[in-house]
Amino acid sequence: MFTLKNNFKLLSFVLIMSVLNFLFFHYPFFNFVFKNIDYKSVSGVFLIISLIILMLVLNALVFLLFFYLSRFIGKFLLVVFFIFNAIAVYFINTYGVIIDESMIGNMLNTNYEESSSFFSMKLVIYIVLLGIIPSVFIVKSQISSLTLKRFSTITSLALFFIIFLAFINSSNWLWIDKNSKTLGGLAMPWSYAVNTSLFYVHKHQKNEKEILLPNATIKDNEKSIVVLVIGESARSENFSIYGYQKNTNPLLSKINNVVHFNAVSNATYTTAGVKSILEHENTDDLYEILPNYLYRNKIEVIWRTTNWGEPPVHIKNYQNKEYLSTNYNGNNGNYDEILLSGLKEQIRASTNNKIFIVLHASTSHGPTYNKKYPPQFEVFKPVCNSVELAKCSQDELINAYDNTIVYTDYLLSKVIDDLKELKEFKSTMLFVSDHGESLGEKNLYMHGIPISIAPKEQYEIPFIVWLSDNSSKQLKSNNLLNQNHVFHSVLNFLSIESPIYKEEMNIFKPTISN
Structure with missing residues (x-):
């Protein structure tokens, strides 16, 4: 019976996870990019290549950090990410939504009756193929450790490379800033991870105390x-x-x-x-x-x-x-x-x-x-x-x-x-x-x-x-x-x-x- 290799060096494993995350969940992201830039121009091609490399390196770096801190935490978070990514991409592909802070608020405030109305076999297929099957692979994988020296070297080089890539894309900063809300709402898993945190922070700030309005007077009976x-x-x-x-x-x-x-x-x-x-x-x-x-x-x-x-x-x-x-x-x-x-x-x-x-x-x-x-x-x-x-x-x-x-x-x-x-x-x-x-x-x-x-x-x-x-x-x-x-x-x-x-x-x- 054919079985996937399940013994990995940590760096190899997080790179594989970053590539799978990219391939499974970022069609909507790059579909938006292609529709909103001149992808036939030199500048457009350079931006697309830069975004692909940036996404792969940045996700691999964050995954590496999770696994270096704890294998259990790393696996747990990756399983959560893949399942939630599958659900998020289903809604993006099916309903054309963007997972920004307002959409997170919309989802978190949805009651059971309303949320159950979205259930479909297509959603189940997304969760099984893009979420559960990769999660089984993640859980069963045996991952070797990484020395502190090698971890420090890899993260330092990766951070330097990300900064360098951002610097040489300075001509595209204006376009990225203009479309940052949409791009952020389509980047997995950070669209819902970051925006869920922002939603609760802002909700806590708003609900600290209701601001009373000045007293009113009823003028007649x-x-x-x-x-x-x-x-x-x-x-x-x-x-x-x-x-x-x-x-x-x-x-x-x-x-x-x-x-x-x-x-x-x-x-x-x-x-x-x-x-x-x-x-x-x-x-x-x-x-x-x-x-x-x-x-x-x-x-x-x-x-x-x-x-x-x-x-x-x-x-x-x-x-x-x-x-x-x-x-x-x-x-x-x-x-x-x-x-x-x-x-x-x-x-x-x-x-x-x-x-x-x-x-x-x-x-x-x-x-x-x-x-x-x-x-x-x-x-x-x-x-x-x-x-x-x-x-x-x-x-x-x-x-x-x-x-x-x-x-x-x-x-x-x-x-x-x-x-x-x-x-x-x-x-x-x-x-x-x-x-x-x-x-x-x-x-x-x-x-x-x-x-x-x-x-x-x-x-x-x-x-x-x-x-x-x-x-x-x-x-x-x-x-x-x-x-x-x-x-x-x-x-x-x-x-x-x-x-x-x-x-x-x-x-x-x-x-x-x-």
Whole structure:
């Protein structure tokens, strides 16, 4: 029976591991390089050769350090790297993502229900062929030791060579710096190893203490209610009220006082997008978010969610999917319709004149778009039934996604119907998405591309507003909105005075007193 040699000198072994790591996991990296440089020029050829050599030498040097410190640590880390590399490259190849810090945050904040939707046989094949089989070879290999003198000599020469290679590529530094985020997000295993560390460092810094906003004042006792519906992965391009040719908004298009605005998100992933919707300005700091701020200032706040990824919410009435399911008797408990169950009754039971409600939906989140709506909303057919979106035709994929927009249209119309019945309240509904979605354009799927290089499909979002007839509010002629407009517009509608309020970020016209 043929068996691979499993006795290696340490230097030979780490070089082999570096070559395998290069061959197995760096097609996306060099595919990006080839697409973004003139690879036929002398400078382009030199850069490509330099990047190959640099990657091989640098990875071998780091692997050498691990194994010199401990054979067990070295083998353990290499096994982890190969398995995680396989998973990372699967997502890069299948969905066109980049494993940067924001994507790491997206992955770490994903719940089980959502993460399980990505499972496929292709993922298993990646893990087995590129992860487990090399890991067996790594574990069984017998590796000789290295003297301190030889280790010091090798590492010194390698470091000198890396510095020299970087120096002679000084003419390419500008290109590398310009594309550093993408290159770093495609280099294995450092894309997720470094960015996971950065994510936790920044998360710790942000969560040290929530920065409280200055106290607010309620200016009147008028019964007012705002319902903020946070959409998930909804892009404005596929809403017929924005001009889309397929009728994805059969209900909203017939309702009076519904207005839509062009808008953009501040991020392309859920955690940052939801944070932007709830904060008074776009910032990396953890300021007090809108529901917490209103609740602390004596406003009735209700948060209902079938989703995840929001900043810490400090209110009494936080109701997740499990909580809502206990009181739901309908047939669509697995869908976002559960957000509306008993909502009118909860509002009427309140003794507060000012009410703010957040409905955090999950309706258009991929890759299983076809499972995000009840069967009766499958208006456009045939639909994509695979989590490997590239296997579906463009028509099938878009049909499945468009059906989620039809279902969103239904949900928003139901919210409006409920508010219309609460005639004692002046009310408004705001629908704003956390980010957009790629559906195969430029071979990209879903979302999460860094906002600086993201396609418009991932950041052009719907911003839809409905006003009750008795609200006495009118809307400004807003040209282009962003997610931070929500915070100030809610303050305005509920007649809340605050030192951090910005009139230019409010979508409503000033009310003229009689």
